[in-house]
Amino acid sequence: MSKELKRVAIVVLLMFGALFVATTSIQFFQTDTLAADSRNTRALYASYDAERGPILVDGQPIAMSVPVDDDYKFQRTYPNGPLYSQVTGYYTLGQGSTGIENSLGDFLSGTADSQFLARINSIITGQKPKGASVELTIDPVVQQAAWDALGDYKGSVVAIEPSTGRILAMVSKPTFDPNTLAVHDTQNVIDTYNSLLGESGDPLINRSIDGNLYPPGSTFKIVTSSAALQSGVAATDTQPNLARFPLPGSNNTVSNAGGGTCGGGDSVSLETAFVLSCNIPMAEFGVQMGDSTLVDMAKAFGFTKDLDIPMAVQPSTIRSPMADDKLALASFGQDEDRVTPLQVAMFSAAVANKGTIMKPNLVDSITAPDLTVLQQFEPKVFADPITSATSSTLSQFMVSAVQNGAASNARIDGVSVAGKTGTAENGEDDPYTLWFTGFAPADNPRVAIAVVVEDGGGENQSGSGNSIAAPIAKQVLEAVLNK
Amino acid sequence: MIEASPRVPDAGRGIRRIRVPQKLRNLELFLLILACGTNAFAVVLVQLGALGTVDSTVITLGASLSVLVLGMHIALRYVAPNADPFILPVAAILNGIGIAVIYHVDLLKGNTGWESVAIRQVVWSAIALVCAIAVVVIIRNHRVLQRYTYVFMFAAFVLLLLPMLPGVGQEIFGARVWIHIGPFSFQPGEIAKILLAIFFAGFLVQRRDTLSLVGRKVLGVRFPRARDLGPIIVIWALSMSVIVFQRDLGTALLYFGLFVVMLYVATGRTSWILLGGGLFLAGAVVASQTLTYVNDRFNAWLNPFSQANYDDVGGSFQLVQGIFGLANGGLIGTGLGRGRPDITPLSQSDFIISAIGEELGLAGLFAVLCLYLLLIARGLRISFAGHDDFGRLLGVGLSFVIALQCFVVIGGVTRVIPLTGLTTPFLASGGSSLMANWIIVALLLRLSDTVRNQPRLVI
Numbered sequence: 043m044s045k046e047l048k049r050v051a052i053v054v055l056l057m058f059g060a061l062f063v064a065t066t067s068i069q070f071f072q073t074d075t076l077a078a079d080s081r082n083t084r085a086l087y088a089s090y091d092a093e094r095g096p097i098l099v100d101g102q103p104i105a106m107s108v109p110v111d112d113d114y115k116f117q118r119t120y121p122n123g124p125l126y127s128q129v130t131g132y133y134t135l136g137q138g139s140t141g142i143e144n145s146l147g148d149f150l151s152g153t154a155d156s157q158f159l160a161r162i163n164s165i166i167t168g169q170k171p172k173g174a175s176v177e178l179t180i181d182p183v184v185q186q187a188a189w190d191a192l193g194d195y196k197g198s199v200v201a202i203e204p205s206t207g208r209i210l211a212m213v214s215k216p217t218f219d220p221n222t223l224a225v226h227d228t229q230n231v232i233d234t235y236n237s238l239l240g241e242s243g244d245p246l247i248n249r250s251i252d253g254n255l256y257p258p259g260s261t262f263k264i265v266t267s268s269a270a271l272q273s274g275v276a277a278t279d280t281q282p283n284l285a286r287f288p289l290p291g292s293n294n295t296v297s298n299a300g301g302g303t304c305g306g307g308d309s310v311s312l313e314t315a316f317v318l319s320c321n322i323p324m325a326e327f328g329v330q331m332g333d334s335t336l337v338d339m340a341k342a343f344g345f346t347k348d349l350d351i352p353m354a355v356q357p358s359t360i361r362s363p364m365a366d367d368k369l370a371l372a373s374f375g376q377d378e379d380r381v382t383p384l385q386v387a388m389f390s391a392a393v394a395n396k397g398t399i400m401k402p403n404l405v406d407s408i409t410a411p412d413l414t415v416l417q418q419f420e421p422k423v424f425a426d427p428i429t430s431a432t433s434s435t436l437s438q439f440m441v442s443a444v445q446n447g448a449a450s451n452a453r454i455d456g457v458s459v460a461g462k463t464g465t466a467e468n469g470e471d472d473p474y475t476l477w478f479t480g481f482a483p484a485d486n487p488r489v490a491i492a493v494v495v496e497d498g499g500g501e502n503q504s505g506s507g508n509s510i511a512a513p514i515a516k517q518v519l520e521a522v523l524n525k
Numbered sequence: 526m527i528e529a530s531p532r533v534p535d536a537g538r539g540i541r542r543i544r545v546p547q548k549l550r551n552l553e554l555f556l557l558i559l560a561c562g563t564n565a566f567a568v569v570l571v572q573l574g575a576l577g578t579v580d581s582t583v584i585t586l587g588a589s590l591s592v593l594v595l596g597m598h599i600a601l602r603y604v605a606p607n608a609d610p611f612i613l614p615v616a617a618i619l620n621g622i623g624i625a626v627i628y629h630v631d632l633l634k635g636n637t638g639w640e641s642v643a644i645r646q647v648v649w650s651a652i653a654l655v656c657a658i659a660v661v662v663i664i665r666n667h668r669v670l671q672r673y674t675y676v677f678m679f680a681a682f683v684l685l686l687l688p689m690l691p692g693v694g695q696e697i698f699g700a701r702v703w704i705h706i707g708p709f710s711f712q713p714g715e716i717a718k719i720l721l722a723i724f725f726a727g728f729l730v731q732r733r734d735t736l737s738l739v740g741r742k743v744l745g746v747r748f749p750r751a752r753d754l755g756p757i758i759v760i761w762a763l764s765m766s767v768i769v770f771q772r773d774l775g776t777a778l779l780y781f782g783l784f785v786v787m788l789y790v791a792t793g794r795t796s797w798i799l800l801g802g803g804l805f806l807a808g809a810v811v812a813s814q815t816l817t818y819v820n821d822r823f824n825a826w827l828n829p830f831s832q833a834n835y836d837d838v839g840g841s842f843q844l845v846q847g848i849f850g851l852a853n854g855g856l857i858g859t860g861l862g863r864g865r866p867d868i869t870p871l872s873q874s875d876f877i878i879s880a881i882g883e884e885l886g887l888a889g890l891f892a893v894l895c896l897y898l899l900l901i902a903r904g905l906r907i908s909f910a911g912h913d914d915f916g917r918l919l920g921v922g923l924s925f926v927i928a929l930q931c932f933v934v935i936g937g938v939t940r941v942i943p944l945t946g947l948t949t950p951f952l953a954s955g956g957s958s959l960m961a962n963w964i965i966v967a968l969l970l971r972l973s974d975t976v977r978n979q980p981r982l983v984i
Contacts (some may be wrong), residue, residue: 076852
């Protein structure tokens with residue numbers, strides 16, 4: 043009988059072995075996937091159990107958790123909701139989150155890997171766990187100036203510090219009030235969300251880094267000129283000064299914005315083409331250097347590259363490879379060129395920072411409740427698209443464009459401003475997309491900026507980047523320079 | 526007796542002095558104090574975690590339980606001084622942890638007074654303990670039970686049939702395994718498993734020779750004659766009718782598994798395992814194809830996370846929420862009184878293991894599983910060391926029934942096997958289950974006392 047008993051004992055051990063394995067699998071190996079399941083309400087309750095850390099701008103909270111007397115213990119509030127909505131994003135009851143609330147959610151809720159010991163500590167000491175606070179690089183004065191300057195226009199303003207990549211302002215309009223999505227009533231949240239989804243102008247989308255992207259128009263000439271200068275095509279060469287340019291292999295023609303030639307004379311230099319923002323010479327330079335040169339330069343500026351600031355930035359795109367007729371159009375920012383405002387700000391930042399783009403970034407530091415710094419962000423090089431020499435040439439071009447060229451409305455008394463406008467076509471009868479990008483002061487740049495205004499600023503096809511976008515940029519630049 | 530010739534004690538090595546009742550009972554007392562202290566601490570932690578204050582009424586109630594457990598200890602000092610010292614403390618601590626977790630779910634659901642499942646669990650535990658004390662006191666010699674082998678069989682069958690009777694029978698959660706008399710509901714199947722174990726032991730001791738010696742050899746395995754198949758077919762039919770009429774998969778598996786294992790231990794014939802396993806698998810496959818509730822359980826087991834199964838009535842909602850609970854606990858758990866076990870349906874009974882895993886984590890769950898293993902090991906030890914075959918068979922039967930029940934219910938919650946509706950021994954709320962398991966404890970204690978009293982070999 044003993045032999046059989048031994049076997050029974052082994053069977054019992056095997057049965058319990060299976061239970062040990064199964065519980066380990068669920069409670070150790072699968073915890074993350076199970077917590078991520080949308081049907082897991084425990085993860086939701088748990089996420090409210092800890093006091094979520096605040097999001098700070100210049101030490102002041104723009105998102106914070108206030109104790110309330112309900113199941114969730116804390117109410118997320120946004121003291122200056124709409125102004126910072128696209129930066130903070132929203133934090134809802136199980137309906138997802140966006141912005142910093144989403145991309146740094148682990149730190150804010152105290153569940154990031156680097157907070158593991160703190161979590162253990164709070165379990166042992168019985169203290170209520172608390173999330174880390176996130177200090178942003180946003181400058182409240184610049185943010186407010188950008189918000190005010192953009193007014194009721196549909197569009198976006200992005201300002202970055204060229205030497206560090208710190209994002210000083212990020213505004214996207216129309217927008218929403220994240221407080222309305224933070225209420226503790228799921229049905230209410232869903233209703234608000236759906237009505238925001240249905241609103242015209244997609245208020246939920248941060249168009250600075252995401253959304254449908256825009257044709258860059260003439261702001262792309264910074265890229266084309268960079269390619270022309272770096273490849274040597276523009277060093278000595280000039281292009282025939284035409285009033286109409288027949289697209290290679292096509293019956294269509296291109297004209298300059300004014301309709302005539304680009305200034306006087308039989309030939310036109312890159313500088314003139316840039317300062318006066320002429321399309322035909324840019325198309326000619328583009329075709330001369332070839333599509334791969336242009337596409338490579340666009341990629342060197344960040345096109346098609348992934349970037350987290352820490353929110354994911356939608357990569358800007360360009361057609362590749364392309365035939366010469368497309369290339370001609372792409373050379374002045376049409377065809378299938380599509381950009382985010384942040385990407386356009388990076389054009390200027392590259393020129394401003396001697397050809398080097400510092401990685402754009404929204405977060406200054408992450409600090410645990412006990413004031414230990416969990417992460418401090420150091421400036422990092424993102425890309426090195428152009429040489430210092432090219433950047434100083436382009437800088438002169440951009441200063442000229444503001445001083446005596448197509449970007450005159452960005453002039454600031456006593457300060458040398460570098461800039462480039464853009465007035466991009468969408469469809470034959472659609473309103474233009476209006477751009478300004480630039481930096482100031484030109485000799486010692488403190489800020490690089492991109493402004494985009496959709497729908498022609500309400501003026502259909504009669505508004506221009508210089509008439510509508512440049513004055514907005516001017517106000518934001520002044521806000522930085524007056525500090 | 527099939528046993529080999531009696532082993533000659535090898536003085537000095539294999540055998541040591543084992544008649545040390547005082548020492549055994551003192552060890553038991555020490556462990557009991559640990560267990561009762563842990564239980565009280567668990568309830569206090571639940572109160573601190575969930576309420577932030579300590580409420581003395583519930584602790585007083587829990588303390589009365591400790592008094593009864595100590596009462597049983599004192600009874601053992603007189604009527605079974607050589608009983609195993611680990612069994613009682615293990616059962617006590619499992620029972621107490623169960624009450625603490627049930628109490629937390631009560632707090633979360635706002636159950637108070639007689640609505641409170643924890644209070645009822647305390648009362649049931651008290652009743653169960655009184656029954657257990659009565660069993661150790663009344664049954665001074667387990668061999669008495671062998672005399673009434675067929676009485677136990679009859680009683681077991683009657684208990685199993687009771688829920689089918691109109692008037693007293695009651696269907697809860699689709700399973701017709703309850704009887705309802707006045708304000709009390711009872712699951713007679715729980716008690717029936719003990720009666721069946723006693724009956725199987727008595728029956729097999731009588732019939733083991735015919736069941737093991739004759740038969741034809743096929744592929745090296747001796748298979749029984751057709752006419753000796755009678756008993757296993759009867760038990761199989763009984764289990765299948767439990768599946769079909771009472772819609773209770775787990776109980777059927779429990780009875781049949783119990784019988785097959787006891788049959789195997791009694792006869793030493795692997796063919797019984799093969800036959801039994803084949804029969805049960807065949808029955809289960811047919812059932813899963815023809816009975817929708819069995820089919821639902823299989824689908825929920827294989828694909829619990831599919832939205833269709835999740836939304837289905839009788840689908841995987843409960844299973845998935847239980848798994849979420851376990852995952853929420855992680856390695857060290859949320860802490861007693863800190864989790865949300867109330868989200869999982871039936872977290873006080875069928876899914877208590879998920880509640881424990883959530884609040885005490887993988888560490889706590891491992892501890893609970895080890896406590897079960899310890900209890901089962903002490904039970905199997907009785908079988909190893911016992912002298913009379915009836916006692917040895919009963920010991921293995923009672924231990925295995927706990928092991929199998931743990932495996933079926935915990936395996937169901939953790940997706941090792943399809944989910945069935947069995948209670949977790951000692952932990953889950955439910956009077957019949959508590960009573961049955963405490964009676965098992967009493968019987969194991971009685972058996973172990975006999976083993977120690979008449980030493981043959983200590984292992």
